[in-house]
Amino acid sequence: MKSKILKLVSAAILPFIVLLSSLVPVSALLQYGYIISSYDVDVKILKDGTLDITEKVKYSHLGNSNNAVILIDRREDEEIEIINVYTLKKSEYIKCERLSAGQWDANVFTGTYSAIQESDLVRLKIYGSFTNQQATFVVQYKVKNAIKRYKDIAEYKRYHVFKNWEGYISSINIDVRLPKYTNQENIKSYLHGVLVGQKNISDRRRISYIIPNTVPGEYVEARIAFPEYLVSDAPVTEDINYSETLTQEEKEYSESDKSDLLRARENAAKEVGRLAWNEKMRKRMTVFFAVISLFASYLGMLTILRTGRELKAGNEKTAFELQDIAQISPPEAGFLLKGRAGARAFFSGLLHSVYKGRLEMEINIYEGKDHLSFKIPENAEIEDADITEQHLLDCVKDFSETTGSFCPGRISAKRGAPDSVKLTRYYKAWSDTIKNDFASKNTLDPGQLYYRNLCLILGAILFAAGCIVPVAMSIWSGYLMLPVGFLLFWYALNIQKRTQYRLTRVRTLIKLRKLISDKDFNIDDLPDTISDPVLLLAFGIILGVENKLLEAECYDKHWERAKDLIYKAVKAINNSLVSNIE
């Protein structure tokens, strides 16, 4: 109950942690964002209230992006038309083509742009072949219905730098030119979003804004009020006097709390220090992890060597010669060789029972085809069989009750077929018994077990570290932990294959295979304990040399006929087991 509650609580908390960590303003490192070193905006207000704007933007860092983004303010009823976009290439301005190609298409890097209309802005993306993340663009566009004309005044109000723009901009110069001359007292200009910046009215029609720089969190909004007759061709937005409202709004702005702008400046100042500290720490971490990776890999290799030594020292060499082979059953021999008891082991187990007289094997004809079949003889003493053999006998008995005998070659390979499912059930019980039996004999001593466990844990840690550290820290040496960890883990997993118990037996079994494979093979050369043809065939199947064995003199024509049938039976068992167990 307690663990259930804990699980529920952690499941409920996890999304919050994820959400919070994503909302935390992560340090905006300078090298990540856009850095604009110069931003010149030239605005001409036409008589019909349309703006003719030219922006020259010089990027000193494109924020590791393959394109530059310029955000253009778009307010209600405004229509924005991009006239021209130029990019500076080898001190020459090249005209960019609009959407002749997209991000990953041909010709894109020769200079193209796309304009995406969003609810309150137009997102202008410019592509080109930029070097060192630096680029200069000139954008010319028109904004229709941009000037709001009232009864008494006309109003120009635009964002030139957006509040959520996360880049750094230096040297912002905005120059707004009215359509006609007027008295300078009739022009009122306001600047919002920055604490430091100058505005200046000159030449009776020119309003200039100079802002030394902006940091993330600041924005630049220019607002100008001027006589409405200067835009005589523009439609009237609202037939009201707006001057007082505007003055009131500006008063409210000037009295408003600007702590957020102060905070933005403070954060930007802190960022510089933080960036330097981050860089220093990154370098230290890289060196630290490189050393750790090499050391851990070395440690891993040492552990493998030490475990190998422990394995050799731990077990006394025991003699196991050809005459001793009969001490192990053929399925056990299969398990020793391959680490698993499969279809061959199952079939050899049946033959082993035939050798012991608990089963009899014959060739029967079913549906016009020969098949090997097994059944329990009436006088068989099946009670004496060990538990492993018992499973095989039960299997034969069960099949014999329905079909008269157990005929492996006739078992369907189809998944879910009744005979196939039945066989799989018996197989599982049988193979589990073999595994347990093998495990009880092939044991590790406490020292070996300690090193096996050490290898397992260290291998898992090294492999995981080998996946995570080199990716996270971008270091070559980290990848060394990957193969070492895998090797260590693999070694520990298969440690039982390296015990003296197994090695001596496997060596002898291989010796037997060699003897059988030899062209001068004669059954009389073998020790008496394994010279019985049926027992030898059972081992031959396990060793994969049954065909060679059946060529020997001791096997008569009857056995020659069985050659193909054995293969057919083993294959049928295998296919049936694979289909059902998968």
Added chain:
Amino acid sequence: MLENALWMLMLMALTAAVGILILKNKPGRLWFIAFAELALICRFIFVFVIYANGTEYSGTDGLIYHQIAKDVAIQLQSGTPLWNVRYEYTWYTVLTGIQYAIFGVNRYAASFINAFISVLSGYYLTRIALSLNFSLKKSRLIGLVYLFIPSMIVWTTDTRKESMIFFLIILIWYMTLRVIKQRDWSILRQWIYILTVCLLLWLSTLLRIYMLYTFGGGLFICLLFYFLNTKRNMVFGFLFAVLITCCIVSFTTVRHNMRDYHALTMDRTTSGDENLDEEISSILKTIMSKNVPDSINGFLTKPHLEEVPFIPDIACNPLAITVVRIEMILWYICMVISVFGIMFALIKWDPFLLGLLAFIVSYSLINALISENVADTYYRYRAAIIAPLLLFADYKPFFSKIKDLLITASPVTKDKDNSMIL
């Protein structure tokens, strides 16, 4: 609007029908289909959001493909045979062009089809998980996570080729799994599947030129290990067919399309890359100039949380920035969990999972080496490995195996993989 409504209704009905067929006899399939429908509706809504300013002005790649598809449709309608149609950039434009020629030019409909294809990918991913004997709960979770990943919704709704690429990846691996697992199929049926996989390999090459090699490598590993374990002639035939396809497609489609493939950071100021040798040397130059560990880091982990606000498409959009950040954190968690899933797959030595792993590794390496070091590019290209990686994202089997081994005084190799029983 009526036309769009009809498209949506038809595709929703088709989603339900296909779901019932693909998840036949699987408990709880109705719930899963209901969620798949919800994922489809989310995509439909997103289509209307991205085309709010008109279909002829929205997007970059998507808009280009739409425009070329219109041209393809005109060619088809004027009687040009399909095999003579001129198209640019990607074979996806031909597919969309065919749709436009039959049903009329409608970018919404093309996006709806993409949305449907991505839901179909979710179904097949679930089927792969079920075929790998994952629990029903885990399989459904994998499918649902895939369907509701926010970036996946974005990539698969515009008229981009991503939806088709993701679908082909999942379909090829699904069909491979079917061929190697279904031993009771007739030889004819098995060969139909094998030849279809070969055809899909060619189609995937037409979509992204290097897909042939990532698939080729993955399938080679998978089939080779499977053959070594089972000695099945059919698997060897499959392996041989894949190798032959790789050779033929390399010398035809890849060679032909190499010149026009520009998803590389090449120096376009020199105009001498007209011949293949220079193109290849340009690719090699790009690879050699890269800091490989940095590039691998970039491909797997970008956009880093600090970089998210600077992705050009979502800059100044706090909601999108937060969503991407959340997704990135979940992706990092998924990757860390997958490390243990990968270890378990290695312990099991399951040929299918090993092949899938080889595919993920080769795809990641190729993209890390040839793609531009740009966060949003990596982000989009990485989306192709999300589905295969989700199949590894489970730490429990590995830890239970370790626990099992550690508490057993005398361990037994408990092979759950019985494909190599012989």
